[in-house]
Amino acid sequence: MKIHEYQGKELxxxxxxxxxxxxxxxSIEEALKAYDLLDSDIVAIKAQIHAGGRGxxxxxxxxxxxxxxxxxxxxxxxxxxxxxxxxxxxxKVERLYIESGVNIKQEYYAAITLDRNTEMDVxxxxxxxxxxxxxxxxxxxxxxxxxxxxxxxxxxxxxxRKLAFGLGISGTAFKEAIxxxxxxxxxxxxxxASLLEINPLVLxxxxxxxxxxxxxxxxxxxxxxQSDIREMRDLSEEDEMEIEASKYSLNYIKLDGNVGCMVNxxxxxxxxxxxxxxxxxxxxxxxxxxxxxxxxxxxxxFRIILSDKNVKSILINIFxxxxxxxxxxxxxxxxxxxxxxxxxxVVRLQGTNAExxxxxxxxxxxxxxxxxxxxxxxxxxxxxxxxxx
Amino acid sequence: MSILVxxxxxxxxxxxxGSEGDIHTRQMLEYGTNIVAGVTPGKGGQSVIDGNIKVYNxxxxxxxxxxxxxxxxxxxxxxAAEAILESSxxxxxxxxxxxxxxxxxxxxxVKQIIKQNGTRLVGPNCPGIITVDxxxxxxxxxxxxxxxxxGVVSKSGTLTYEAIDxxxxxxxxQTTAIxxxxxxxxxxxxxxxxxxxxxxxxxxxxxxxxxxxxQMEIEAAYxxxxxxxxxIAGFIAGQTAPPxxxxxxxxxxxxxxxxxxxxxxxILTECGISVSESVADIGSLMKSLMN
Numbered sequence: 001m002k003i004h005e006y007q008g009k010e011l012x013x014x015x016x017x018x019x020x021x022x023x024x025x026x027s028i029e030e031a032l033k034a035y036d037l038l039d040s041d042i043v044a045i046k047a048q049i050h051a052g053g054r055g056x057x058x059x060x061x062x063x064x065x066x067x068x069x070x071x072x073x074x075x076x077x078x079x080x081x082x083x084x085x086x087x088x089x090x091x092k093v094e095r096l097y098i099e100s101g102v103n104i105k106q107e108y109y110a111a112i113t114l115d116r117n118t119e120m121d122v123x124x125x126x127x128x129x130x131x132x133x134x135x136x137x138x139x140x141x142x143x144x145x146x147x148x149x150x151x152x153x154x155x156x157x158x159x160x161r162k163l164a165f166g167l168g169i170s171g172t173a174f175k176e177a178i179x180x181x182x183x184x185x186x187x188x189x190x191x192x193a194s195l196l197e198i199n200p201l202v203l204x205x206x207x208x209x210x211x212x213x214x215x216x217x218x219x220x221x222x223x224x225x226q227s228d229i230r231e232m233r234d235l236s237e238e239d240e241m242e243i244e245a246s247k248y249s250l251n252y253i254k255l256d257g258n259v260g261c262m263v264n265x266x267x268x269x270x271x272x273x274x275x276x277x278x279x280x281x282x283x284x285x286x287x288x289x290x291x292x293x294x295x296x297x298x299x300x301x302f303r304i305i306l307s308d309k310n311v312k313s314i315l316i317n318i319f320x321x322x323x324x325x326x327x328x329x330x331x332x333x334x335x336x337x338x339x340x341x342x343x344x345x346v347v348r349l350q351g352t353n354a355e356x357x358x359x360x361x362x363x364x365x366x367x368x369x370x371x372x373x374x375x376x377x378x379x380x381x382x383x384x385x386x387x388x389x
Numbered sequence: 390m391s392i393l394v395x396x397x398x399x400x401x402x403x404x405x406x407g408s409e410g411d412i413h414t415r416q417m418l419e420y421g422t423n424i425v426a427g428v429t430p431g432k433g434g435q436s437v438i439d440g441n442i443k444v445y446n447x448x449x450x451x452x453x454x455x456x457x458x459x460x461x462x463x464x465x466x467x468x469a470a471e472a473i474l475e476s477s478x479x480x481x482x483x484x485x486x487x488x489x490x491x492x493x494x495x496x497x498x499v500k501q502i503i504k505q506n507g508t509r510l511v512g513p514n515c516p517g518i519i520t521v522d523x524x525x526x527x528x529x530x531x532x533x534x535x536x537x538x539x540g541v542v543s544k545s546g547t548l549t550y551e552a553i554d555x556x557x558x559x560x561x562x563q564t565t566a567i568x569x570x571x572x573x574x575x576x577x578x579x580x581x582x583x584x585x586x587x588x589x590x591x592x593x594x595x596x597x598x599x600x601x602x603x604q605m606e607i608e609a610a611y612x613x614x615x616x617x618x619x620x621i622a623g624f625i626a627g628q629t630a631p632p633x634x635x636x637x638x639x640x641x642x643x644x645x646x647x648x649x650x651x652x653x654x655x656i657l658t659e660c661g662i663s664v665s666e667s668v669a670d671i672g673s674l675m676k677s678l679m680n
Contacts, residue, residue, distance in 0.1 A: 150501065253634050265546045267626050271551070271626040274626060288637045319550045319551055320530075321528075352530065374668055
């Protein structure tokens with residue numbers, strides 16, 4: 001789960017990480033009021049969307065007086081912000097963050113995330129702040145300083161010093177940098193974050209270390225114990241159908257093709273998408289219905305898949321282990337009848353009671369196309385999708 | 390022979406009185422698995438599963454009284470990490486954690502501790518292990534397997550069953566099949582499974598089933614290139630997965646570098662592993678490598 005910059009900064013405040021004064025705003029009036037309240041010579045007007053690259057897309061502007069501020073506020077609020085992370089459709093800006101400007105002497109990059117290879121958290125800093133870190137990593141990896149945190153020991157002073165020395169920070173700011181890094185790790189740990197990124201973290205002209213941005217990812221498995229974070233969830237940033245699917249414990253991701261699929265198990269679901277492509281089609285979605293595939297589950301699955309108007313055929317691929325195929329078949333027949341489906345459905349059931357299931361499908365008077373094996377199923381689903389087009 | 394578990398493994402079920410624990414303990418017993426105890430704190434002294442299995446208050450007790458040396462975990466996610474540690478400190482040699490949804494921060498700590506204690510963990514978020522006709526430790530459907538000479542290691546559940554089913558249809562049986570789990574941090578890696586299969590006298594060929602995300606398949610491939618004498622058939626799921634999206638499994642996400650299906654297939658192939666482009670050809674590919 002992701003949150004907005006201003007929400008991340010609320011977390012920073014809680015963990016005593018220094019940030020400029022700022023106020024979130026949801027309307028033009030609120031934004032103008034926030035501007036007055038800040039009473040600052042320079043103010044940043046920042047679009048609050050979950051994607052990165054907001055500045056380049058025109059979603060972050062600096063204002064030196066109220067007229068400029070009002071102009072930016074009116075332009076940014078409600079705009080379709082397109083960045084390299086939003087895709088070409090962009091994302092509508094519904095929230096703003098109005099923030100006091102600071103005088104910057106130096107910009108840095110700082111982030112903590114899980115390193116899957118060492119199975120430890122890695123803390124990375126770089127003097128190349130304010131730019132895309134992926135670019136730094138590929139072009140000049142030596143400019144990224146890393147330390148790995150032993151989870152049983154926690155982050156140690158010598159490691160924090162390595163980060164601060166690595167950035168060339170000295171004098172009174174050195175202590176403040178170490179303090180900031182330590183608090184960042186604390187914030188990352190205590191909130192079940194899987195990513196905490198500050199880009200840029202800056203050294204101000206009066207020698208303070210201040211976080212100008214915040215980016216978080218949270219481990220969804222840890223959210224059960226993070227009620228504060230759960231409340232920050234912004235559903236308008238997520239795909240409507242993915243949210244709808246999650247209500248029925250279905251795992252759905254929309255794609256661009258026209259062959260819908262419904263599968264039990266995430267690995268098999270991915271493999272089903274792949275084989276649709278191999279058969280010359282394009283998958284319309286990823287849909288894992290989980291360990292149980294009852295009539296109710298199948299019905300909800302159909303509804304979710306068919307909410308995508310591109311879908312021209314549906315492939316159901318169930319490997320019955322614990323699940324009995326004949327029960328799944330009954331569920332499919334019932335769901336097709338109840339929903340009055342007019343999209344062709346190809347069904348491949350393998351495993352427990354597969355023969356019984358095939359018979360059930362064959363005897364139904366519905367246009368359900370039975371298939372043997374995944375290859376046959378994918379080819380049939382792609383063929384009928386093309387015909388329908 | 391076989392790897393990790395056999396008919397002599399003495400198994401304790403953690404969370405045996407929960408609904409999942411109950412269903413799967415029955416199915417494991419039906420398969421012939423040697424379950425010697427169950428653990429649910431506060432329910433010690435009861436007998437469950439139609440009076441056949443004794444429940445203890447702690448894993449430690451199940452070890453000292455019932456002689457358990459292998460544990461399987463069916464407890465809910467908030468308590469799963471603690472359950473792993475309890476077994477590790479009680480001296481259990483092999484722990485299989487079926488639970489899906491264990492927080493990453495918990496697993497980061499658990500992984501370091503079990504390393505220090507010398508415990509082997511399989512999972513979490515996995516279907517478990519089957520040594521055919523001897524021991525089913527987990528939730529895999531036992532009836533799809535046939536005894537034979539192929540080892541199977543996979544990150545996924547139903548995709549493993551698919552692979553096993555194809556092997557059987559191609560006339561190949563299995564020694565042991567392991568679902569290692571789809572989380573970012575898991576107990577036993579693909580490489581470790583290859584090492585075990587390479588040493589196992591009964592295993593003559595191995596199927597590995599991987600997916601997008603992480604470097605585990607690549608690490609296994611580089612190791613296999615230098616060390617494996619037995620043929621390997623591979624498959625990587627997620628060729629059509631969009632980047633940055635989590636595909637069901639917590640660890641199945643393309644997040645940059647060489648963790649895409651395409652890149653993994655390329656490296657596996659360079660390391661001498663035959664990779665099936667289509668999921669439908671895993672069984673026939675293994676068959677052709679065995680001839």
